[in-house]
Amino acid sequence: xxxxxxxxxxxxxxxxxxxxxxxxxxxxxxxxxxxxxxxxxxxxxxxxxxxxxxxxxxxxxxxxxxxxxxxxxxxxxxxxxxxxxxxxxxxxxxxxxxxxxxxxxxxxxxxxxxxxxxxxxxxxxxxxxxxxxxxxxxxxxxxxxxxxxxxxxxxxxxxxxxxxxxxxxxxxxxxxxxxxxxxxxxxxxxxxxxxxxxxxxxxxxxxxxxxxxxxxxxxxxxxxxxx
Numbered sequence: 234x235x236x237x238x239x240x241x242x243x244x245x246x247x248x249x250x251x252x253x254x255x256x257x258x259x260x261x262x263x264x265x266x267x268x269x270x271x272x273x274x275x276x277x278x279x280x281x282x283x284x285x286x287x288x289x290x291x292x293x294x295x296x297x298x299x300x301x302x303x304x305x306x307x308x309x310x311x312x313x314x315x316x317x318x319x320x321x322x323x324x325x326x327x328x329x330x331x332x333x334x335x336x337x338x339x340x341x342x343x344x345x346x347x348x349x350x351x352x353x354x355x356x357x358x359x360x361x362x363x364x365x366x367x368x369x370x371x372x373x374x375x376x377x378x379x380x381x382x383x384x385x386x387x388x389x390x391x392x393x394x395x396x397x398x399x400x401x402x403x404x405x406x407x408x409x410x411x412x413x414x415x416x417x418x419x420x421x422x423x424x425x426x427x428x429x430x431x432x433x434x435x436x437x438x439x440x441x442x443x444x445x446x447x448x449x450x451x452x453x454x455x456x457x458x459x460x
Contacts, residue, residue, distance in 0.1 A: 243281075244271070244275050244281055244457060245268070245271055245272075245275075245457060245458070247281055247285070248271050248274075248281070248284050248285070248288075248308075249263055249271075251284075251285050251288055252267075252288055252308055252311075255288050255289060255292040256292070256304075256305055263308065264307060264420065265416075265420070265440060265443060265444065265447075266307060266308075266309060266417075266420035266421065266436075266440065267307055267308040267309070268443060269436055269439040269440035269443055270308050270309060270312065270436055270439075271284075271308065272439040272443070273432065273435040273436045273438075273439050274315065275457065276435065276439070277435060279315065279316075279319045280319065280322055282318075282322065283315060283318040283319040283321075283322050284315050284318075284319075286314075286315075286318040287311050287312075287314035287315030287316070287317065287318040287319070288308075288311045288314070288315070290311075290314040290317070290318065291305075291310055291311035291313075291314040291315075292305065292311075294314075295310075307420075307423075307424070309421075309423070309424035309427065309428070310424075310427075312424065312427055312428050312432065313427050313428075316429075316432070340376070340377055340380060342459065343376070343380055343456075343459065344373060344376055346456075346459045347369055347372055347373045347376075348370075348373055349452070350369055350452045350454055351366045351369040351370045351373065352366075353450070353451065353452045354366040354369065354397070354451060354452065356450065357449065357450050357451065359404070359449075361400050361404070362397065362400060362451070365393050365396060365397050365400075368389075368393055369390075369393065369454065372386070372389065372390070383456065386456065387455065387456050387457075390454040390455055390456060391454070391455055393454055394453060394454040394455055397446070397451055397454070398442050398445055398446060401445050401446060401448075401449040401451055402445050404449070405445060405448070405449075409448055413440075413441060413444045413445070413448070416444070417437060417440050417441070417444075420440075421433065421436070421437075
């Protein structure tokens with residue numbers, strides 16, 4: 234398994250906690266837009282360090298303003314600063330990731346995560362999703378051998394997740410799809426001018442996928458969500 238993949242297992246948690254510290258409000262909950270934005274950064278290969286630096290940079294500029302009537306209520310506020318830091322790291326060369334532990338999480342946690350996901354899929358009682366639940370259960374049965382190559386395991390889980398998203402999307406009503414579209418537009422409206430077209434397109438895709446699964450009561454399968 235590559236060091237970069239190991240390093241990114243904590244990608245979401247690190248960013249969430251860093252944003253909360255920068256905002257000085259540990260009880261602040263990230264919005265669906267925030268989670269979709271983190272996912273778009275992860276999928277685009279934005280280094281974790283660039284995101285953390287971007288958050289710090291955005292908040293430094295915010296604190297430097299004489300008038301701070303409005304609180305920072307979304308990671309989208311930091312989007313431009315994050316991309317600036319990502320470009321700086323790319324121009325200067327990527328720093329070598331810190332050495333990771335041989336196991337990014339305990340074996341028991343992995344087993345519980347997969348078992349809970351399979352149970353959640355079966356709980357929907359939709360026949361279309363039964364083969365996916367069975368596939369996850371087969372992976373559980375293959376443990377601990379399946380966990381020896383976490384990169385291959387991640388690929389299997391991601392493929393199943395994509396299949397699940399496609400099935401859930403096909404079952405979704407026009408009204409539900411429209412509701413997701415309106416919610417996304419509402420979240421994005423204040424930030425569209427601050428993001429590039431590719432950023433917005435990636436963000437919209439991730440938001441739709443996340444919302445589609447949540448509305449169907451389905452879990453994410455990727456190991457990146459093992460928290």
